Amino acid sequence: MIYTITLNPSIDYIVEVDELKLGDLNRMKRDLKLPGGKGINVSRILNRLDAPNTALGFVGGFSGQYIEDKLHAEHISTDFVHVADDTRINVKLKHGEETEINGQGPNISTEEADALVAKLSQLSQEDVVVLSGSVPPSLGANFYDRLIEVCKQTGAEFVIDTTGPALLKALADRPLLVKPNHHELAELFSVVIASREDIITYGRKLLELGAQHVLISMAGDGALLITPDEVYHANVPKGTVKNSVGAGDSMIAGFTGTLVSTHDPIEAFRTGVASGSATAFSDDLATRAKIEELRPQVTIVKL
Template sequence: MIYTVTLNPSIDYIVHVEELKLGDLNRMTNDLKLPGGKGINVSRILKRIQAESTALGFLGGFTGTFISDWLAKEKIATNFTSVSEDTRINIKLKSETETEINGLGPAVSNEEMQELKQTLSMISAGDSVVLSGSTPATLREGFYEELIQIIKDKNAEFIIDTTGKDLLNALPQKPLLIKPNNHELAELFDVDFQTMEDILPFGERLLADGAQHVIISMAGDGALLFTKEGIYRSNVLKRPLKNSVGAGDSMIAGFVGTFAKKNDPIDAFKWGVACGSATAFSDDLASADLINELIDEVIIEKIR
């Protein structure tokens, strides 16, 4: 079984305004409310590629109910931990330029943290757990490490999609997959990349530090997969770009869902590229039809 953990989910409230005027009354042309949060996105894409998952994390209030109801409609299994405060709302304001206003997230008590850890402890050997995204400001430092320890004690695998200290601290525990983009990678090691070749030593360094597989996404330049057997690059699929939100989560879902079935990192990478690209070409997360349309267009080349 695959589990996803979203510690700071949200409702993403997408608002379109034709011409934004600050300090004045603006009327939206259309709006859309979607469940947000990186792990939740992973679960939604896993469902589209017929890989079952259970979504875990913290949900609270009427906003949390909106998210759990939405996932129930998509027939995605959930076992969220209830918190006393409302799940946050993130505003995505689309006008001449795009502006984002992200909520703080609820305060999470020690009792609620312990309840989530107890839920996670029900996993079994051979399961995979996707740990994704930011943490609420009130969550104690090192909480991801506490969750990783539970996963390791159960002889399960984990995937972590975060940045900075949380990512670096996870590497010695041998995550099945990490997926920084090229900008996050540069920030992680305080370097600048001028060419794709500049990236390669740092992807290899992440492997040496403990990651089993590393995907580095490079937006319009495709993506790289680093394994112990070699380095692989994908081609870039061509369609009008509509949406960058959730593309990385979709790539992780494609990889994890396929790897769980086939244990083949190259084929998993191929599905990851198809899923990530399909979301980038969609208004919301990718549809199963578009993923299946794109999969035959993905070409993976070994470059080292």
């Protein structure tokens, strides 16, 4: 079973205006509320791909209830810790460009944090845990270390989608997958990346430091899969970008769900890219039908 962990879920409030006038009254052309947070997005795509999974994390207040209700309406299994404070609301402003304003997240007490750790300690080596997204400040910067330690004790594999020192530190514990985009990769090693060769060089370092599979996403410019033996490039399908929020999460879901069921990294890569692009070409996250439509358009080449 796959378990996603979203420490900091959100209602994603997507607001569209024709033109953004700062310091003036703007009227919305369109708005949309979605259950969000990176692990929750992974769960929603896994569910659409029929990959059994349960969403874990912290939800609280009216906003947390909204998220749970939306997930249950999609028949997604959840086992959240309910916290006293409200889940955040993240604003995604579309005004020709995409501007995002993400909340800090609720206060999480020590007891609430311990309750999540207790749930995780029930997993086994049959399980895969996807750790995604920001950590509410009250949990402290090292909370992922604690969760990874519990994964190690239970024998569960883990995927981690975070950035900076937290990602570098997690590598030694052999994550099944890491997926920085090319900008995050450059920041991780404090380098300027100028070519595909540079991306491969630094992507290989992630393998050397312990990752089992490395995906480097490059938005509309395709993606790379780096394994100990080979490097593969995938193109992205053609389409009109509607909302790229959650494209990276969709890619992680497509890759992880397929890898768990087929143990075939190339097919996992293909589904990951199709899922990411299908989300980029949709208002909400991708549907199963859109992912299936795009899959044959993904060409994978060994470099």
